[in-house]
Amino acid sequence: QVQLVESGGGLVQAGGSLRLSCTASGRTFMRYDMGWFRQAPGKEREFVAVISGSGGNTYYEESVQGRFTVSRDNAKNTVYLQMNSLTPEDTAVYYCAASTATMTRKTEDYRYWGQGTQVTVSS
Numbered sequence: 001q002v003q004l005v006e007s008g009g010g011l012v013q014a015g016g017s018l019r020l021s022c023t024a025s026g027r028t029f030m031r032y033d034m035g036w037f038r039q040a041p042g043k044e045r046e047f048v049a050v051i052s053g054s055g056g057n058t059y060y061e062e063s064v065q066g067r068f069t070v071s072r073d074n075a076k077n078t079v080y081l082q083m084n085s086l087t088p089e090d091t092a093v094y095y096c097a098a099s100t101a102t103m104t105r106k107t108e109d110y111r112y113w114g115q116g117t118q119v120t121v122s123s
Contacts, residue, residue, distance in 0.1 A: 002026050002098050002112040009094060009117030012086055016121070020081040022096030022114055030054070033099050034072060034079040035110055038092035038119075045095070047105040051079060059103055063089075086121045093118050 008020040022034070030053045039045040049060045049070040058070050067086075072079040079096055094117050097110035104110075 002028070002032065004096050004098060004112055004114035006094065006096050006114040006117040009119045011120045011122065014087055014121055014123050016086050017082070017084045018086065018119060020083070020094055020096075020117060020119075022079045022081075024077045024079075024098065024112075026077070029077040030074045031100065032112075033101065033103055034070075035097045035099060035104070036070060036079075036081045037095045037097060037107065037110075038090075039095070039116075040092040043092075045107055047107070048094070049081065050103050050105065052103060057103060059105070061105075083119070086119075088121045088123045091119060091121050 003025040006022045033052050035050040036048040037045050051058045051070045055072045067084050069082040096114045098112040099110040101109040
């Protein structure tokens with residue numbers, strides 16, 4: 001069982017930055033690829049980014065490529081999402097999730113999910 005807790009959301013103006021954190025319980029954190037997803041009101045949950053267990057590989061959804069950076073510190077059981085150049089279209093609840101599948105973008109491949117953290121970008 002893995003429990004995930006996100007933090008770092010908030011209200012920011014367009015063009016600003018936020019860093020989300022997601023801390024996992026347990027001793028097997030490195031076994032999981034970690035994904036970030038988001039869900040805006042009235043929309044389906046969508047993939048944002050994923051990082052491999054070792055941290056050596058990352059993949060981003062096209063709209064965040066070059067603006068968002070995913071990283072992890074396995075010694076701290078924590079994955080991060082640094083978000084720069086935010087736009088109102090980035091407004092959503094952001095979730096981290098853990099998967100044993102390799103670098104997957106599919107929500108159904110993620111077994112463990114955090115509770116989500118709200119990110120609101122004002123124009």
